[in-house]
Amino acid sequence: MKSFLATLIFLFSISIVAQETSDKAQIEATLNNYIDGFYQGDTLKLKAALKPRLYKFGYWKNKETDTYDYYEQLTYENALKMAQNTKDKGKIRTETKMRSVKVLEISNHIAAAKVTGFWGLDYILLSKDEGKWMIEQVIWEGPFEDKFKEEETTTTTTYYLIRHAEKDRSDKTNRDPHLTETGLKRANNWANVLKDVKFDMVYSTDYNRTKETAAPTAKANNVEVSFYDPRNMNSKEFTEKTKGKTVLIVGHSNTTPFFTNSLLGEKKYDDINDNNNANLYIVTVTGDSKTSTVLKVD
Numbered sequence: 001m002k003s004f005l006a007t008l009i010f011l012f013s014i015s016i017v018a019q020e021t022s023d024k025a026q027i028e029a030t031l032n033n034y035i036d037g038f039y040q041g042d043t044l045k046l047k048a049a050l051k052p053r054l055y056k057f058g059y060w061k062n063k064e065t066d067t068y069d070y071y072e073q074l075t076y077e078n079a080l081k082m083a084q085n086t087k088d089k090g091k092i093r094t095e096t097k098m099r100s101v102k103v104l105e106i107s108n109h110i111a112a113a114k115v116t117g118f119w120g121l122d123y124i125l126l127s128k129d130e131g132k133w134m135i136e137q138v139i140w141e142g143p144f145e146d147k148f149k150e151e152e153t154t155t156t157t158t159y160y161l162i163r164h165a166e167k168d169r170s171d172k173t174n175r176d177p178h179l180t181e182t183g184l185k186r187a188n189n190w191a192n193v194l195k196d197v198k199f200d201m202v203y204s205t206d207y208n209r210t211k212e213t214a215a216p217t218a219k220a221n222n223v224e225v226s227f228y229d230p231r232n233m234n235s236k237e238f239t240e241k242t243k244g245k246t247v248l249i250v251g252h253s254n255t256t257p258f259f260t261n262s263l264l265g266e267k268k269y270d271d272i273n274d275n276n277n278a279n280l281y282i283v284t285v286t287g288d289s290k291t292s293t294v295l296k297v298d
Contacts (some may be wrong), residue, residue: 023111024103025126027126028132029291031101031115032284034124034135036158038117039099040246041087043080045195045282048293051130051134058120058140068141081237087196094244098144099156099286120144147273155244159236159263160197161281162190162248163256163272164209174267179212186277193280193297200245203228229256233262256281264290 009131030049037046054076059068111133115122120142126133165183179187196216199241204210204219206227218225220247228238230251257269272279273288280295
């Protein structure tokens with residue numbers, strides 16, 4: 001009986017640790033999306049990180065008086081405008097010295113974290129709804145000071161992974177069909193959804209349906225579509241070539257989640273249902289930290 005109870009306690013403890021680890025990874029992904037939103041002008045990542053009822057305010061150090069002055073509230077709408085303005089003016093930041101995230105506390109439904117950015121230091125409160133951690137409130141102080149920096153981090157690489165759009169299924173013998181009209185519309189919509197992301201590279205498997213899905217986004221970013229072998233994903237050569245870049249990868253219902261898992265180094269996502277062409281996986285790699293977010297874009 002004692003052995004049985006000990007086993008139950010052990011399994012329960014493992015379950016709690018696994019849940020905390022999962023929550024921590026999700027929160028870190030949200031925090032990295034938050035930073036990238038402001039650093040890279042990426043409104044899509046910012047929308048994935050912030051709740052519309054966001055309440056953010058802070059204090060800015062006056063160099064002349066050496067005191068901190070109250071800085072007005074930043075609303076959700078103005079945060080998105082700020083990110084868009086960063087992109088429009090080409091003020092995208094690529095350095096990672098002034099960047100770190102740290103999860104401070106995780107409860108059942110709320111969590112606390114600390115973020116260091118070029119503007120200074122943020123203390124952040126998050127909440128969890130429908131299994132997703134998002135930012136509710138932020139209080140910050142600036143400007144950035146060396147004492148905020150916990151450690152120097154390496155280059156940040158961001159991968160966006162999608163499945164090809166709807167293909168023509170009229171000829172069952174055709175192993176390389178083109179997109180349908182609906183599929184072509186979705187391909188163009190991807191370019192619209194991702195318009196605030198500046199892609200350095202666009203990858204596709206060498207099939208009509210994936211190439212046609214990748215084409216509008218590649219054109220919008222003035223880059224050529226490169227091809228990859230789905231049987232040799234996330235090779236050392238690919239990782240080195242894409243390091244520090246923002247990359248779109250177009251694949252299939254099985255290769256897209258598999259590639260995402262390969263980038264993360266863990267089996268996190270299952271194959272995509274055959275009737276689902278809307279998943280968007282975002283993987284952020286900063287040093288040894290690897291985080292991911294999945295969105296559904298209909």
